[in-house]
Amino acid sequence: MVHVPLRRRFARAAAFVQFCESGYILSVVLTSTWRWLGLNILYFLSALQTIPRELYEAAHVDGANAVQRFFKITLPGIKPILIFVTTLLTYGGLRMFGESYVLWNGSSPGDIGLTIVLYIYRTAFAHFDMGYASAISVVFFLFLMILNVVYIRAMGFLKGGRGR
Amino acid sequence: MIGVRHKTVFQISALVILLLLAVASLGPFVYLLVVSFVTDMSQVFKNGIALKIEWDMLSPESYRMLFADDGGKYLAWFRNSVIITLLYTVISLVLCSMVGYGISMYDFKGKRIIFILVMSTMMIPVEMLIIPLYNVVRIFHLTNNYFGVVLPFVVAPFTIFFFMQYASTLSKEFMEAARIDGCGELRIFVTVMVPLMKPAFAAMIILQATNSWNDFLWPLIVMSKSENFTLPVGIQTYLSPYGNNYNLLFAGAVLSVVPVILLFFFCQRLFMEGIIQGGIKG
Numbered sequence: 451m452v453h454v455p456l457r458r459r460f461a462r463a464a465a466f467v468q469f470c471e472s473g474y475i476l477s478v479v480l481t482s483t484w485r486w487l488g489l490n491i492l493y494f495l496s497a498l499q500t501i502p503r504e505l506y507e508a509a510h511v512d513g514a515n516a517v518q519r520f521f522k523i524t525l526p527g528i529k530p531i532l533i534f535v536t537t538l539l540t541y542g543g544l545r546m547f548g549e550s551y552v553l554w555n556g557s558s559p560g561d562i563g564l565t566i567v568l569y570i571y572r573t574a575f576a577h578f579d580m581g582y583a584s585a586i587s588v589v590f591f592l593f594l595m596i597l598n599v600v601y602i603r604a605m606g607f608l609k610g611g612r613g614r
Numbered sequence: 615m616i617g618v619r620h621k622t623v624f625q626i627s628a629l630v631i632l633l634l635l636a637v638a639s640l641g642p643f644v645y646l647l648v649v650s651f652v653t654d655m656s657q658v659f660k661n662g663i664a665l666k667i668e669w670d671m672l673s674p675e676s677y678r679m680l681f682a683d684d685g686g687k688y689l690a691w692f693r694n695s696v697i698i699t700l701l702y703t704v705i706s707l708v709l710c711s712m713v714g715y716g717i718s719m720y721d722f723k724g725k726r727i728i729f730i731l732v733m734s735t736m737m738i739p740v741e742m743l744i745i746p747l748y749n750v751v752r753i754f755h756l757t758n759n760y761f762g763v764v765l766p767f768v769v770a771p772f773t774i775f776f777f778m779q780y781a782s783t784l785s786k787e788f789m790e791a792a793r794i795d796g797c798g799e800l801r802i803f804v805t806v807m808v809p810l811m812k813p814a815f816a817a818m819i820i821l822q823a824t825n826s827w828n829d830f831l832w833p834l835i836v837m838s839k840s841e842n843f844t845l846p847v848g849i850q851t852y853l854s855p856y857g858n859n860y861n862l863l864f865a866g867a868v869l870s871v872v873p874v875i876l877l878f879f880f881c882q883r884l885f886m887e888g889i890i891q892g893g894i895k896g
Binding site: 551575 | 642739740741742745748831846850
């Protein structure tokens, strides 16, 4: 049962392409963007509040315009939170389950709404193929680990100490 | 003079953008609330989604139906959600605050290894663990049990991390003073440190309680009998391939939001303090 014919794999890839094209992906993206909007605004708000006002005044005195102030003060100031939120959202998107499950009741026509976690769930708890589902989980985990390394590097944790 | 005008233009455009965002955030909630009072759903879904709702279409009929449906099943879901959220939040806060406090305040052998172990579990997505966890829960006969939902995730690495960060901002002199007065270590924690960590507790109460309240995947797997469902899992069953019961869906969704809003009202100020202090200065 572990072996899946190549033809079916291609069918899934084709279904994914169709999924992107048909605008279903947009509906999921819009709902989840709306859902997490408030929390993300809260994160950015608290990050912006930690930037001291004197920096802006000093830059103003030195003759920096609004665009320069944004790129030289605001952006570096919120960089940790920016990366944190990006990480959170990437994970949120990759592990999306509820939205797809509720929108299509677990099985969408032609699997257009299938996410990885929904696939794991379906393989394990609807088809009771625990082994194959575990294999998907492990591959998914490796993929996330690669992303993790990228984000940790971006945070600057690997450059020694607690540098930001 | 030009500078002043420039500023007002800037302020007005900022206000407009913020208003649009506020409408975008609140609009669906308002729509949910209004539609939950419409009894005849065929009016709402006439042409896609109707935006024209008249006063005489509104009645609290959906709510009456919700409580009467299938012997008050909705109330059972509500009770399950409340019990699971309470259990989860209380156990999680007690355990995580102790672990976080312990790692940050005491020096002991293997501290670094414990810290790394805790942090590395943060990188493992919960969804990956559902299969092994399900097997564990099944072996312990915890399926269809409140503890089956609560226990696997009760020690949350992020919460430990948060308490650790917060505890490290507290002065160790409090501990010294309490020790001289003859306090035991547990009493120092309970009577001195816990009151000092109150903002952290408030933030984590909100975070853990909303997480547990909204959790969908895990209760869906553990709870298989309809009377054991939590609210998100239960409400979702109103949508089925054989027809969607939008009356109950909307009314149930509105009522399920109420406890979260109440929680936010009570803990909001402490929560913002917690986010700013614990989350950012990390």
